[in-house]
Amino acid sequence: MLAGLLLGLFFSLHVTAFATSAKRLVIVKVDGLPFDTVDRFVRLRDPRTGKSLLPWLDHVFYQGGTRLANFYVRGMSLSGPSWSLLDTGQHLQIKGNVEFDRYTLHPYDYLNFIPFWVANVGGVRVDMPGPELLDEVGIPLLADAYPYDERFLSFQLYQRGTRWTTLQRGLQNKFERAPGELFDEWQLGIGGRNILNTQQERELEDKLQDPKVRYLDFYTGDFDHAAHHNRDAVTQLAALRELDALVGRVWTAIQRTPTASDTALVVVSDHGTNTDERIYSQGYNLVKLLASAVGGGHHVVTKRRLLNAYALKGIYPLIPLIYTTTDDSFYLKGQSTTYPTALVDFDGNERASIQLRDSDLNLIHILLQQLKRNDLPAPLRSAATDALFDTINRRRAGWQQTVSEMKDELGALHHLIERQRAVVEAQPKKWTKEDSDTGRDREARRQFARLDSWSSDEREYTVYLQSLAGLLALDRSRFNPSEVNIEALIPKGAMGDHNSIYALQNYVAGPAPTGLALKPDGSLDFERSFVRVNYFSLLGDISVRNNVQPGVEAHPVDFVAVRLPIEATGGAFGKDEIPDEVIWLYGGRDRQALILAREEGGRLMLRYLPIANLAQDARGRVSFNRAAWHAGLPLKLWEDASLNTPSGEAREGWLGGWHTDLEWLRATHLTKYSNAVVGLHEQLARHIVEGTDADAPRLSDDERCMRRFRARQRVLVESDLLLLANDHWNFDVRGSNPGGNHGSFFRISTHSTLMLAGGEHTRIPRGLVVEEPYDSLSLMPTLLALTGQIEDGTRPVPVLWRQGFRSFPGRVVRELFEETDTTAPVADTINRPEAKP
């Protein structure tokens, strides 16, 4: 009782602390801005002026605001997922810049603006794919906390709606200038990006004059672009100086508004960048590897054109699915668009997500092809037929469950479509200016976009299910291979279900060059009948001959990460070890680890377990050898001098235990891989949210089915293999990014930027540097706390709750709210005061 009262008092104190709120929020979102780079240049003096090289960042945030010295991406250092964490404050639902649905090949391309603009003009889409997806799973964005007419959103990844007038006015303003100036700029080169950014900035400054607007943001990807291309400090500094000048203009514009003292300005970035002035980032072509015979002879689908800048088709901006056809396919020659067997997303480019077609589908496909041959000897025909039906029967239960569940789900979807159609038809056909000003017209178009998207889902999944049902309907007794239409049985353009570890270690890539072979007992000899690939050893063993840069290893792949189904690990763990989730990191035969995760009392607990020789047998049982801690294990924690275990704890003892995500973050954030243990869990674990929680009470059947359907869709985009590149390696094959890359869990890539400053009423401390590590999940609750929209550090105020906002798993940056008697600088035991420049 007393404890409850004390807890209540504690929370009420925090409500009071957070209630010192900003009334207006201006966020400058900078893609790929590494804090270390910012910090380095802010501290350097311009010999010409004696001021900082980034004088505005120095003035606004270093002297007049607060900066977080250790702010990290939680998860991969990749824009799509990372901005989703920052913009929602909820665990990851979006796991890549591009995701592919395994059943339908439907691509979710979260980065590509042009198809969105085209669809927007056509009226079939209102929002970028990111917000659409988050709407489906019921996660609102920070901007959704503000009514339509009280917010100003720039062009960004998680963009709601678009403003065509911005481009039009941008062009007008660009060319309404003195001829001399225009001439000089023409000679220098007039950039479209510049036109758009300048106009957005102009509009933001205009909107600042409107006291009604309480949320404004501005997104820029210029630094990220520069750092991908150029490794030199001059280029990166130039991009930073443009950002610095932008911050200066926005800050000054804020100061000229009557609400300046209530306005907070925030600069936040989604990730850092692995760039080094002495090293070119080297690319490795995974598409080529997978297409090669040794890689499995796959027809590969990507969402980025290979060597785009050198392809005539590269000028086509809508970027459909790109099929890379291989001549090395073992059994699907000439069928690349019908039967691609690998999907690759390499954005970032220090990581790549690979999905391979279900190995059993390959097996069935090959056997059907073989059985259709007239020259197959009878014993082989019999053995192959047995093998075919054995395989189908082995998968029958799972596939039948899929068919059955998805029929229910598509039924529920159909009901939803019917209801939605009525909603769409009820929408007015004409809109007034008031409707437009309040966003009602967009909301109506959004209803249509949903209907369109759902209808397409229903159509595409139905096609897949029909094929699967056909396969299940095959009857051994009536089976006549010559009458079989393979294309009706093997779903086209589908990867089928995820591959098991066993399948990935014994992947059926094609028939053996010598054809099918029999065992002495007359059954099919699987070992000799098929070309098989072990993808773990294949990827782990890649090595290059041209090793010309000191500091760059000859192996492009650092490690491979996969999620292990917990049911397969039964018996492998002791009583106190049993996890809810397991992630396997493969760095080589004797360089492997498991990341175990479980929930204890509402807290996420994680453990790192060194192992070797993990394998799964054909029955699905996973086995491995436990290994002692040694150098060279994935994430290289053991040998990292920056590992900061709690005082008095031996390295081995601490590393061997279960710890909360915060404890891991505090101990490891300064190591080479920073918060990778937490990040890998965030990336590979499944995070159930309200929109995907089919087990929630009091749901109607349709609601339950729809939630299960949404959860299934998220599972279907998961990778079979997540590849992490070695330091200064990347997997970009669209072009090359010699300047630098990101996407990995290296600290240099995950170490991001968060800085805040504000007028006096916001009470954001001046000259404060927060040394305590925080991650992306902290941004949303912190900003809501800053604006008085959160109650106890986790729970949104009722009005937001009603809009779909839910408790936030991240920590509020408490240092921002700690009251002190002194003016700047502010510090406590954790934070060190910043010396005056």
Next chain:
Amino acid sequence: MKVVPPKLPVKKSLTLLLALFILAGLAPRRPVLAQIASVLTADDKSDDTLPRKTQGASPFRIETLPVGRDAQLLTVFGNLDGLKSEGAPDREVPLVSILRDTLGDENPENDRLRYVWMLTYTRPTALQRFASAVPFLYGRVGDKKRASVKGVPPPVLDLADPKRDVWQRFMWLALQNVVFNPYGTAVKASAGALRHNNERYRQAHILRALAILSLYEAETGAESAFTPAESAEIQARLMLTSKTFGGLIDDSYLDEVLRRQTTEQLDARGHNWELLRQRAETEGLYFEPLEMPGGSVTHALVWVTREDLQKHNGRKFGSRFLNIASPWDDSRLARWDGYTETRYLDASGRTVAEGTEGARKVELIPLALYGLDFPKIPTLLVDFRDHLNPKKREMSHRVIEDVARNVLSLSRYGDIHYFLGRTVFDFVTSRRGIDVNQPTRLRAYSQLKLLLSLDATLDRGLRDEIGKHIESVSLNPLENDLEAEASLARQQYAALVAASKKSDGLSLKLDRDRREEMVPLEHGSTGRVLLRFANVLSFGVYKHRETAAPETVRQTLDAERRLAYHKRFLQEVAKSTPVVEVVWNVEDVRRSLRYVAEAGERGDAGAARAAAKIFAQTKDAETRRLCLDCLYRINNEAAKSALLRVYQSPELGPELRRLTAEYLRNALREEQRIAPEDAKAIIAAIGQ
């Protein structure tokens, strides 16, 4: 085909004569005032006049020589260790000279950079000149052995008059079309060839000067003899010579030009490095980047091992981006007796010392050398098996242009079919990165020559092999080989040094330039246009210069250049930030405002606008007062209009409002230049 109307023979002959006269004049010009410096005629003697090299690791050093009492000649020397043969004497060679007009004081505010000499750039010999006018002659005809020691060598650029380049280019075009083309294919082709060769010869040396200066800047950093602004100006202006209208770009954009071009170049270099590495890796070859002394990688070699030749015999080879023949079925390589290198590689493929445990011995055969500073693709410079391969690629664009223009008389602007066909062809070759019809690889060749000259770490045999190939690739009859260029540079520098010591050498040239610089101060815009016409119509023979005593010229230019300096600074301040004191040292801003205010009458509308903007963008009381002072003292309508707007601003404090009112009142009283409507507004607001 376009029909050219017949002309009268006399008229025709006259125009041809005139044209030839101009043609001769457009090649690097002979000095107007030639004096023989007898002591500098021989190489040995000229060596005596050259300063001795200082100790240090940098391959560059700078020497400053006074020119008269009010200018300096700054020369970058380089250690051409790459050219050093066994037992050869010190190979320090003067490379680039720049004339800085200081007006005789230490104040950099009134300095002006004038000429840039790339000392290997010289007047061609008669044979070279003749050969350069022969159409379709794409090769060298020998070296110039001895440079003229009379007068001043030809500069590659006049930094104080970059516009001249643009006008000259247009005059050439006009000449070509109006004068030469009507005489038929032979004359047209000949004139075209001469023009192209001249342009490319100059451009090659500009690019090399640029490479040297950027290397020098990278090596010396803050110790550079040039201020950052000067360095930016020199490099940006040299870069802009490759743009048709580059000479017309305003000085305020030079920093931006330098930054953007440098970024683009580094971007291309990085992409090409990576593209070539990946292609070499894919094809089973070895990639080796070559470093300039500053550490930048501008070129790369691709090798094959003898062992692989045997192992991969008949292997499929993709020549995309490599642009060389397959090594796997090449009989020449099977019996290769050319240059090879033996290296030892460890398990990870790194080169290690002989005897290292586990090291593998490989014998490498060079296949090709590529330039990495080329747009979009690594450009083939040397094919060790086929020396014509890069030459054919380099020639392709030129041949297409020459045949279309000179043989078929096709013009993009006169024939829609040709325009469309050519546009598609250009797009496809450019987009796909096909190494045919690409821009010239002059930069890559110029840099390679520099690399070979400066880099002593390259094996002598390999350097000789590369040197042999690049000389044969040259398309330009005006070019000289590396050894000849080093000798020419010494001779030309000696001539320059001699000219700097003569009262009728560089000093006289400088005096004429200064008097030309006075023209805008004495003549209005209409007058200047007329004088420019006179200059153009006389084909450059007439050039108007003011007549004034040297001291008067010096004093006038001192004031004007300093005013321009402060005005430019204030414009930069006003443009760069919404709050001046956050970004700039306020005392610097005040100093410039003071100077502009003191200049008063000479201040223009640009200075007034900058002062007005700074007034709005600062809270510093002293700076604001100085802004008002400027606006009062600059006697033009823009200044008074800005002053009136300040007065009308509701946010103005009482003290500054009083001061503004007083200034406006005084301006009226002093009958300064005020727009009528502003005058009325002033009277209405504050009375007379």
